[in-house]
Amino acid sequence: MTAPRTTAPPAPVLSVRELSVRFRMRGGHHVRAVSGASFDLAPGSCLALVGESGCGKSVLASALLGLLPGNAETSGAAHLTAADGAPAVELLTADEPLLARTVRGRRIGLVPQSPAAHLTPVRTIRAQLEETVRELGGGPAAPAAGAARGTSAARRPGRRAAREALRAAAERAADRAAFPLDHLDRYPHQLSGGLAQRAASALALVGDARLLLADEPTTGLDRDLVARTVDALRAHADDGRALLMITHDLAAAERIADHVAVMYAGRIVEHADAATFFGTPGPRHPYARGLLDALPGRAFAPIPGLPPELGALPDGCAFAARCPRADARCAVRPEPSDGVACHHPHPGPPPADAPEKSEEKGDRRARTA
Amino acid sequence: MLELRDITAGYERRRPVVSGVSLTVAPGESVGLLGPSGCGKSTLARVAALLHRPDAGTVTVDGVAAPGWRHRAPRALRTSFGVVFQQPRLSADPRLRLADLIAEPLRATGRRAQASAAVAELAPAVGLTADLLTRRPHEVSDGQLQRACLARALVLEPRWLICDEMTAMLDASTTAALVAVVEAYRARTGAGLLAVGHDRTLLERWCDRTVRWSDLAGTERVTAPGEGPAAA
Ligand code: SF4
Numbered sequence: 001m002t003a004p005r006t007t008a009p010p011a012p013v014l015s016v017r018e019l020s021v022r023f024r025m026r027g028g029h030h031v032r033a034v035s036g037a038s039f040d041l042a043p044g045s046c047l048a049l050v051g052e053s054g055c056g057k058s059v060l061a062s063a064l065l066g067l068l069p070g071n072a073e074t075s076g077a078a079h080l081t082a083a084d085g086a087p088a089v090e091l092l093t094a095d096e097p098l099l100a101r102t103v104r105g106r107r108i109g110l111v112p113q114s115p116a117a118h119l120t121p122v123r124t125i126r127a128q129l130e131e132t133v134r135e136l137g138g139g140p141a142a143p144a145a146g147a148a149r150g151t152s153a154a155r156r157p158g159r160r161a162a163r164e165a166l167r168a169a170a171e172r173a174a175d176r177a178a179f180p181l182d183h184l185d186r187y188p189h190q191l192s193g194g195l196a197q198r199a200a201s202a203l204a205l206v207g208d209a210r211l212l213l214a215d216e217p218t219t220g221l222d223r224d225l226v227a228r229t230v231d232a233l234r235a236h237a238d239d240g241r242a243l244l245m246i247t248h249d250l251a252a253a254e255r256i257a258d259h260v261a262v263m264y265a266g267r268i269v270e271h272a273d274a275a276t277f278f279g280t281p282g283p284r285h286p287y288a289r290g291l292l293d294a295l296p297g298r299a300f301a302p303i304p305g306l307p308p309e310l311g312a313l314p315d316g317c318a319f320a321a322r323c324p325r326a327d328a329r330c331a332v333r334p335e336p337s338d339g340v341a342c343h344h345p346h347p348g349p350p351p352a353d354a355p356e357k358s359e360e361k362g363d364r365r366a367r368t369a
Numbered sequence: 370m371l372e373l374r375d376i377t378a379g380y381e382r383r384r385p386v387v388s389g390v391s392l393t394v395a396p397g398e399s400v401g402l403l404g405p406s407g408c409g410k411s412t413l414a415r416v417a418a419l420l421h422r423p424d425a426g427t428v429t430v431d432g433v434a435a436p437g438w439r440h441r442a443p444r445a446l447r448t449s450f451g452v453v454f455q456q457p458r459l460s461a462d463p464r465l466r467l468a469d470l471i472a473e474p475l476r477a478t479g480r481r482a483q484a485s486a487a488v489a490e491l492a493p494a495v496g497l498t499a500d501l502l503t504r505r506p507h508e509v510s511d512g513q514l515q516r517a518c519l520a521r522a523l524v525l526e527p528r529w530l531i532c533d534e535m536t537a538m539l540d541a542s543t544t545a546a547l548v549a550v551v552e553a554y555r556a557r558t559g560a561g562l563l564a565v566g567h568d569r570t571l572l573e574r575w576c577d578r579t580v581r582w583s584d585l586a587g588t589e590r591v592t593a594p595g596e597g598p599a600a601a
Pocket residue numbers: 285286287317318319320321323324325326327329330334341342343344345
């Protein structure tokens with residue numbers, strides 16, 4: 001893949017600073033699900049947020065959408081900017097009516113984890129798309145298709161013209177998601193998994209949001225469907241949207257991401273350029289390295305042990321109990337520096353032919369670039 | 370030997386999702402069955418584990434032809450299979466603590482007395498710590514619950530393991546860990562394995578041989594019965 005990966009466009013679509021989420025539990029103790037997450041997401045780029053289930057990545061997504069349960073407490077900031085210079089929305093403090101009316105589905109398009117659960121089984125895809133268009137107030141005057149020419153006539157329309165505009169807007173959304181128009185009149189159960197996923201993506205694209213949030217979009221899909229699904233997501237990013245993909249699927253992340261953020265025990269422990277992360281010199285954080293080495297195409301070796309409980313995190317580095325590099329310093333929690341939160345990170349990109357690692361065995365990628 | 374012969378199966382009589390498929394797993398062998406989602410491979414896996422009655426065809430387990438499926442299968446035959454599915458939450462009773470979930474098959478077969486010893490042995494093997502064993506499914510992650518489901522599949526020491534997309538929802542490290550548990554069990558007991566999945570890299574790394582669903586189903590239609598391509 002040779003998607004453009006080097007551009008650093010000006011203003012981020014989403015800017016997250018020191019985002020933390022904790023849940024108040026019975027008995028008064030707290031579970032720190034997300035701690036101090038910071039990142040920017042620029043238009044046209046894709047950030048993959050990766051980590052195992054329970055690492056906090058889904059909670060982070062819910063926080064951005066204002067979908068946390070009542071016992072959650074958030075701190076930090078998450079600014080969602082607008083293309084036209086309209087004021088940014090601070091997602092953590094925005095009230096529910098604002099989120100429901102202008103953010104979810106409109107300024108943030110949601111590509112759901114399980115399209116089957118997201119689509120209404122008793123209605124055709126067309127009916128669901130049209131309803132979403134209607135809910136969002138007629139949909140954008142998208143410049144995409146030639147159909148846009150008719151939209152001014154649809155402004156003070158007869159009923160027929162309104163119908164046609166609605167129909168056109170729904171078809172534009174389907175088209176953007178590469179959903180075949182001749183399948184629009186089918187019901188969800190009549191679609192293959194891949195088409196159901198595209199139908200769900202089409203719903204996400206109705207509002208023509210600048211930020212797309214895809215939560216585990218590839219779970220349970222076969223490899224080629226994974227490829228097609230994430231390539232479609234990538235195409236939306238290439239159209240100038242920002243894409244935040246939350247996934248445990250490293251192959252999917254490798255395929256389309258420009259940047260990778262690895263979460264462990266509620267923290268972003270490494271934030272890296274995707275090309276160096278998946279290629280040479282590879283991940284710098286020992287956990288991230290372990291995660292990649294667990295892939296069946298690599299060493300297929302699990303990281304020993306289990307992640308710590310979010311309600312009982314150690315004072316020091318949360319990975320210490322499983323880390324081959326841990327030493328006394330790791331009893332103090334490492335602050336992120338240069339994109340890595342680790343006292344003993346693996347070497348970063350610049351010295352490409354420096355001795356990659358000394359004390360550890362079995363690194364197959366230790367070769368000069 | 371686990372032999373599936375000319376299996377036709379589905380959920381509606383006229384629309385079989387599996388037609389005329391044969392597949393053989395030798396004792397101690399691991400066979401990966403690779404196919405896209407919705408192709409019928411999960412149905413075939415359920416037939417093999419005696420959980421779904423086929424419309425036609427036979428399943429022979431260690432020389433014994435299965436006389437029936439589900440509760441119609443003799444218990445000794447049924448319990449020679451350990452099965453792990455893709456979604457642990459759908460296959461775990463939400464009321465059970467993980468320790469009880471793991472021991473469930475022992476209790477169901479009247480061997481309650483062995484439960485605590487078996488759990489004490491299996492839990493560390495699948496990487497579950499003592500504090501997790503007292504929790505219920507909603508209090509653990511998917512990965513932890515799947516570890517418990519794998520322990521449950523192993524608790525009766527089955528001769529055959531059927532893993533249907535066991536790791537499809539899991540991260541890379543948990544995937545590698547669960548596969549290692551299965552392989553350690555097989556190394557110790559000589560159990561055979563049918564691993565169904567869609568990830569070619571994973572199945573080829575994991576299994577002795579990998580069979581593509583399209584080859585299996587496609588060739589079956591034109592080969593004479595008894596010459597299953599998988600037997601080659
Ligand atoms: S800080 Fe220490 S324990 Fe944590 S990942 Fe780095 S080396 Fe390992």
